[in-house]
Amino acid sequence: MNCPRCGGMMTGDWFLDLQDDTGRFHFEGLRCLVCGEVLDPVILHNRQVGTKGIPGRRRRRLSPAGVF
Numbered sequence: 001m002n003c004p005r006c007g008g009m010m011t012g013d014w015f016l017d018l019q020d021d022t023g024r025f026h027f028e029g030l031r032c033l034v035c036g037e038v039l040d041p042v043i044l045h046n047r048q049v050g051t052k053g054i055p056g057r058r059r060r061r062l063s064p065a066g067v068f
């Protein structure tokens, strides 16, 4: 897989997250060898979902004054 930011080569790596509140301290992800971009399974999932949008939720555009 190539880095979505710079197109560089990505490699699998283990990361430590001491502030993770799910009880896990480390996770496996991908790190770009060129720019250091980190992708973990949650980021990848959210980016895939984000391209499709969430059904039933649409952004509402505010009028220029911010009032409808």
Ligand SMILES: [Zn+2]
Pocket (backbone or CB within 6 Å): 003, 004, 005, 006, 007, 008, 032, 033, 034, 035, 036, 037
């Ligand atoms: Zn990169």
